[in-house]
Amino acid sequence: MALWKEIKAAATKHLATCLVALPSILLSTLAVLPEKYLPVEIAAQITPAQWLRTVLLLLAMCVAAIAYAIYVHPKFIFIKEIGAWKNIKFNVFYCTKCMADDKQSPMLESPDGWRCKTCTQWYKNPDYNPPPSKKPKRVLRI
Ligand SMILES: [Zn+2]
Numbered sequence: 001m002a003l004w005k006e007i008k009a010a011a012t013k014h015l016a017t018c019l020v021a022l023p024s025i026l027l028s029t030l031a032v033l034p035e036k037y038l039p040v041e042i043a044a045q046i047t048p049a050q051w052l053r054t055v056l057l058l059l060a061m062c063v064a065a066i067a068y069a070i071y072v073h074p075k076f077i078f079i080k081e082i083g084a085w086k087n088i089k090f091n092v093f094y095c096t097k098c099m100a101d102d103k104q105s106p107m108l109e110s111p112d113g114w115r116c117k118t119c120t121q122w123y124k125n126p127d128y129n130p131p132p133s134k135k136p137k138r139v140l141r142i
Contacts, residue, residue, distance in 0.1 A: 009102055020065045027058070084114060084123045097121050 030038070046054075076085045076094065084107065085094040095116035098105040107114035113124045 013102070020068070023061070024065075081126050082114070082123050093123070095119060095121055095123075 093107045093114050095105045105118040112128045
């Protein structure tokens, strides 16, 4: 049962990569096939406008795949001083405990640290200096 969960988690994690890579591999394999295996009869019936639409669609798919890889896919770095992960694109911290469970849980930020919204784990801000306490002045009464 645990093996099935691991397989499912790994497959889900890499699904987007597979969806992008599979058409690329398939189309590049078709491109290098010998001419006798290519469906030339079908290609001869396609008009130039349909070829143009097909090429434009493939270019749009390539641009979308590159945009996904660059802009949408989150990029995380581990911040040792805090002990948490940081999304470098959006400048948001993520809980290490939840990341270990394959959950991306952005944390609530306060001046003295960060708190996970999911598991309530607290991460202290090492650069935080608490303000000087304001003790009420003693009034001497005679
Ligand atoms: Zn958490």
